[in-house]
Amino acid sequence: MLTKKLTSHTKSSEGLFPLVTALAAALLLALVGGIFWVVLRGAWPAMSTFGLGFLISTAWDPVQNLYGAAPVMLGTLVTALLALMIAGPLGVATAVYVNELAPSYLRRPISFAVELLAAVPSVVYGLWGLFVLAPWIRTGPGAFLEQNFGFLPIFRGPSLGVGVLTAGLLLAIMILPTITALTREVMRGIPLDLREAIFALGATRWEMIVRVVLPNSKTGIMGALLLGLGRAIGEAMAVTMVIGNANRLPISLLAPAQTAASLIVNEFPEAFDLQLSSLLLLGLWLFIITSLVNMAAIWLAYRPAPVPTEQGGHAHGK
């Protein structure tokens, strides 16, 4: 017996439920805006004092209250690019191996190892970098470069162990899992029938990888590399422990330097007023740059691949 009228299930039966869930989602949006706004407000004094010249000035003098970001921007750029140059090929090759080449009993252990690398906290990487990697670089590759190539400004010693090279190497290890994981995901998305098609033409496994899998993964791999780059730019703790904390323009790979993130961590506890505001301005720039890099990475990596269609015309699957 339909004692309840059919119209009794109106919107009010759902109560506040739809509103609450929508609010939770909207608050996340607000959070992004809020972070930007709050940091902007804190950075405002420095912004209005230095303007865009902040980015090219090499001064950093708390006594005279003059601050410039050029040394740390360069330091960030150099270490991040160094890390990408090492971790890029290593990560893609590992992804190729795990996804396409490895015998099945090796597949799980290697991808497991790479995933665990991603889980290690950055401060632990920093500790390891400071006490294991830096001494090794100081007496090993660093000394080698200093002795044999020290006449070149880029390899000028002394080899202290901490510096651009160590930081770049440590960052490379840290971003390796990101690059490998995303590259794997992209390659897994290559349809089976494309692989079978080239196989059926009489191609070897490597030829299949080079002529079908990699070309169709190109944009995705670029996205993976950009994502790794973004992580390297934003990394603070591990870098601050191995970069030597010298706020100078980095010329030699073996010299101590500073990145934007490591400078913030270093000077933060004792900073006030304009110095604090300058640090916040640095943070704002980091926020903007990493967000742009990450957005580009996401757009590249998650774009659907072109799909064969029935209609004529240049149809790319969307």
Added chain:
Amino acid sequence: MAQSVSLRNLSVSFGRQQVLHNVSLTARAAEVTALIGPSGCGKTTLLRSINRMHDLYSGAKVSGQILLGEESVYAKQTDPVELRRRIGMIFQKPNPFPHLSIFENVALGIRLHGTTAKTALADQVEACLRRASLWDEVKDRLHTLGTSLSGGQQQRLCIARALAVNPQVFLMDEPCASLDPISTMHVEELLAELSREYTIIIVTHNMQQAARVSQQAAFVLNGELIEFGTTKELFLHPQDTRTEAYITGRMG
């Protein structure tokens, strides 16, 4: 130059499930042999055993023998890469490489196995596209993407692509299943042309198609070869009651 394909006591299983039981037949050289039967009965598995596609996946066990001409397909000294060059495969859904142009799609096979000299390459690509009855339709847009063609054209492109490596045998897995009737007609005409020079084994759901294009036909049910003979005989005077049931439409 076409070769015959012989299956002798071919059995295939995936893990614990056996998909093909003891199949023996010979597809004669330069003729079309059709494999007919209800869905999921092992026809595609049979086809893919011939060019060792199952090598790509672990868990497939193949026993028995397959001969390409006189040579054994599964012998230890057989090079599967060269085997797959000699056997071309056309898939159910046309799959031209989406990142390559029409020209490059056809040229890929040539680059893999042979010449890369520019003029020779262009001539060979044109020859293959002509053989696949596609040249006139694409000659003005060779460098547009392969995926910009219609379904029927894409399938003919796949045939041109396979022709480029000079095979002896063509394996076709329901090549017209995703095509409209006009495109189907074009592909079937092409098939008739090709069968003069190549051995063709075609899996098809469409019995009228089997009757139109093939000289020999095999009826496969539940992984077993029920009946095999000339197409005319199989269709007009089926020996087995199950064959008759399928042909007359009483069995799905």
Added chain:
Amino acid sequence: MASSPRRKIYGLLAEIVCGIFSATSAFVLGLILYFIARRGLGAISLTFLTSLPTPVGQAGGGIGNALIGSAIMIGIGALLAVPWGITAAIFLDQHPHSRLASLTRFACRVLSGVPSLIIGLFVFTLLVLPTRTYSALAGGIALGVMMTPLITLSSETMLATVSSNWREASYALGATKQQTVRMLILPTAAGGLTVGVMLAIALAAGQTAPVLLTALTSRFWLENLAQPAASLPVLIYTYGISPFPDWQSQAWGAALVLVTIVLVLNIVSQALVSFGNRKKGM
């Protein structure tokens, strides 16, 4: 029959290079874990885990307050992030194609890419600067802000695994969306949601920068939330860069503890995921 041997050799060489690179990746992990274990084990003892830090040179110092501080701040963070994240995920699950949903997903992806340092700066400027106090509460909130986008994204994925078959059955019985979520979707996805939370906690446990900037550090037991608080990662950092060998070895000990906790959480999560997949017959 034989194809060109040159192609075979070329392919083989390339495959070997890839294999070597992969082995390098695995080797590096082993190297890191090995050193942590070797240098950290010596420092671990019951006293180490349960006592307060002592002045330099004095024996018997420990990480007790750091462990508790981390636990409390993670707890605060989870209290913020879990309800918020799951509720937002429910919205994404109910209206997957709406404008707000795409924007929210985008926001989550952007947020999870923001360096944790910036999150620390954000909470510092918002809470610490105006009140002029570093506090455990601020630290907890910073961790919560970090965890929320992750929990949202992973929860949405988990909620999506509840098949439309069951949902339609629920609606067909006359249940409201709220009831369906409460009585069907959440319970079914509970395992997966837990995994997502565990992974977020593992990430939060290892964060240094956001905690350093908001809760600073402390050498005492935490007495109320409006005080600075010690945490494991900050301790590792401060002791690690100090010039005192016994503090440095304590840093290794703390690192061993932290890495063990984080790795265990990750491994258990992976195990739960594959167990769950096997149950579903995947």
